[in-house]
Amino acid sequence: xNQVEQSPxxxxxLEGKNCTLQCNYTVxxxxxxxxxxxxxxxxxxxxxxxxxxxxxxxxxxxTATLDADTKQSSLHITAxxxxxxxxxxxxxxxxxxxxxxxxxxxxxxxxxxx
Amino acid sequence: xxxxxxxPRHLVMGMTNKKSLKCEQHLGHNAMYWYKQSAxxxxxxxxxxxxxxxxxxxxxxxxxxxxxPNSSHLFLHLHTLQPEDSALYLCASSPQEVYNEQFxxxxxxxxxx
Numbered sequence: 766x767n768q769v770e771q772s773p774x775x776x777x778x779l780e781g782k783n784c785t786l787q788c789n790y791t792v793x794x795x796x797x798x799x800x801x802x803x804x805x806x807x808x809x810x811x812x813x814x815x816x817x818x819x820x821x822x823x824x825x826x827x828t829a830t831l832d833a834d835t836k837q838s839s840l841h842i843t844a845x846x847x848x849x850x851x852x853x854x855x856x857x858x859x860x861x862x863x864x865x866x867x868x869x870x871x872x873x874x875x876x877x878x879x
Numbered sequence: 880x881x882x883x884x885x886x887p888r889h890l891v892m893g894m895t896n897k898k899s900l901k902c903e904q905h906l907g908h909n910a911m912y913w914y915k916q917s918a919x920x921x922x923x924x925x926x927x928x929x930x931x932x933x934x935x936x937x938x939x940x941x942x943x944x945x946x947x948p949n950s951s952h953l954f955l956h957l958h959t960l961q962p963e964d965s966a967l968y969l970c971a972s973s974p975q976e977v978y979n980e981q982f983x984x985x986x987x988x989x990x991x992x
Contacts (some may be wrong), residue, residue, distance in 0.1 A: 808983025
């Protein structure tokens with residue numbers, strides 16, 4: 766069964782601290798993995814995308830890693846800011862009949878306190 | 880802003896009402912999607928349109944009826960909904976039907992009484 770599991774479900778950190786969010790998946794055949802950020806009351810916005818051959822991708826203070834062998838990904842946030850408070854969603858896509866079908870995780874809710 | 884707009888942003892309707900959600904994208908994309916996002920659950924893909932043609936219907940109940948008159952507009956017609964249909968309905972678009980980066984709208988928060 767194609768599934769994406771994220772942990773922790775929620776996380777509270779102080780402004781300026783680093784944090785790491787986890788994503789484990791069983792999606793097959795693997796095509797790509799995206800991390801999205803969803804602010805409250807808004808739609809998700811893509812942060813990073815990685816294919817099978819990539820094991821790290823950065824976007825400013827966000828760094829995603831991918832281990833295709835263990836089917837794990839992480840999103841590391843450096844020097845957190847109040848604006849990082851959001852839900853972070855891991856999405857793994859599989860190839861199917863010429864298309865790429867996404868499977869969404871439940872998301873990790875991050876709260877950054879001053 | 881992502882270039883994808885949705886109206887209305889909030890909607891409260893009774894179980895016997897008929898209403899429609901509207902999505903418009905100004906990005907020149909060919910593919911458009913409807914998703915349902917319920918609390919504590921992953922996004923659920925509902926419908927996919929590519930070049931105005933429906934290419935995927937994810938076993939969605941018939942009380943949800945999509946319409947795509949052109950590549951820039953997508954509607955979701957609602958009738959005789961149930962309280963469990965209350966959720967955030969997100970529209971997205973992407974350059975082509977291969978699920979390239981999807982650009983999401985802000986969503987419509989739907990409450991069914």
